[in-house]
Amino acid sequence: MNEKHVKRWDAAAATFDFFTMGIERRYGGYKRELFSKAQGRVMIVAAGTGLDFKYFPAGLDITAIDFSPKMVSKAKQKAEGYNGRLEVMVADVMNLEFEDASFDTVATACTFCSVPDPVAGLREVRRVLKPGGKLLMFEHVRAGNLLLGAMMDVMALATSFSGPGLNRRTADNIRKAGFKITREYNIYLDVVKLFEASH
Numbered sequence: 001m002n003e004k005h006v007k008r009w010d011a012a013a014a015t016f017d018f019f020t021m022g023i024e025r026r027y028g029g030y031k032r033e034l035f036s037k038a039q040g041r042v043m044i045v046a047a048g049t050g051l052d053f054k055y056f057p058a059g060l061d062i063t064a065i066d067f068s069p070k071m072v073s074k075a076k077q078k079a080e081g082y083n084g085r086l087e088v089m090v091a092d093v094m095n096l097e098f099e100d101a102s103f104d105t106v107a108t109a110c111t112f113c114s115v116p117d118p119v120a121g122l123r124e125v126r127r128v129l130k131p132g133g134k135l136l137m138f139e140h141v142r143a144g145n146l147l148l149g150a151m152m153d154v155m156a157l158a159t160s161f162s163g164p165g166l167n168r169r170t171a172d173n174i175r176k177a178g179f180k181i182t183r184e185y186n187i188y189l190d191v192v193k194l195f196e197a198s199h
C-alpha cells in the first residue's frame with residue numbers, strides 16, 4: 001500500500017461529505033440507476049465515507065473496501081443504516097485478498113481517477129469478479145476533445161500532488177485490464193460517465 005496516497009485520503013475523510021455535497025445532488029440519481037443493477041455478492045471498491053451505500057438495493061451481501069482507515073471508519077457508521085449485510089474493511093484494490101471469482105458484482109464511483117495504478121486495480125477487480133459478473137462504474141475521465149483534453153492534461157499535472165487524476169483514459173484502462181465494455185453512457189459531455197463491463 002502506498003502510504004503517501006493513504007495519508008492524503010485519510011486527511012480528506014473529515015470534510016469529504018461536505019465538499020462532495022454538490023456532486024451527490026447533481027449525480028446521485030445516475031448512481032442510483034447504475035447501482036440498482038447490483039446483485040448477488042457485491043464488492044464496493046473505494047467506498048470512501050460510504051455516501052453511495054444508500055443507492056444499493058436492500059437485501060444484498062456487500063463487502064465495501066477502501067485503503068484509507070479514516071474513510072473506512074466513517075463508512076462503518078453509514079453501513080449501519082443499510083438494510084442487508086454490509087461489511088466495510090481496509091483493503092487496497094491493487095492487491096486484494098479475496099479468492100478468484102468471489103463476487104457477482106463490483107461497483108465503484110470516482111475511484112479509478114485516484115487509484116495510483118488503475119490498470120493493476122482493474123485487473124484485480126476482474127480477477128475477483130465471477131465470469132458473467134458485472135462491473136458498474138461511475139467515473140470522470142479525460143475529455144476526447146483535443147483542446148479540452150490537453151487542458152485536462154495540464155490541470156492534472158498542476159494538481160497531481162493534491163488530488164485525483166483529471167485526465168485518466170478510463171475506457172482504455174478498463175479494456176487493458178481485460179474487460180469488455182457493454183455500456184458507456186455520457187452524463188456530462190464525455191467527461192462524467194457510467195460504464196458497465198464484463199469479463
Ligand SMILES: C[S@@+](CC[C@H](N)C(=O)[O-])C[C@H]1O[C@@H](n2cnc3c(N)ncnc32)[C@H](O)[C@@H]1O
Pocket residue numbers: 009010045046047048049050051052065066067068071091092093094108109110111114115116121164
Ligand atoms: C474520490 S474518493 C471516492 C469515494 C466514494 N467512492 C464516493 O464516490 O463517495 C476516492 C476514494 O478512493 C480510495 N482509494 C484510492 N486508491 C485506492 C486503492 N488503491 N484501494 C482502495 N481504495 C482506494 C480513497 O481512499 C478514497 O476514499
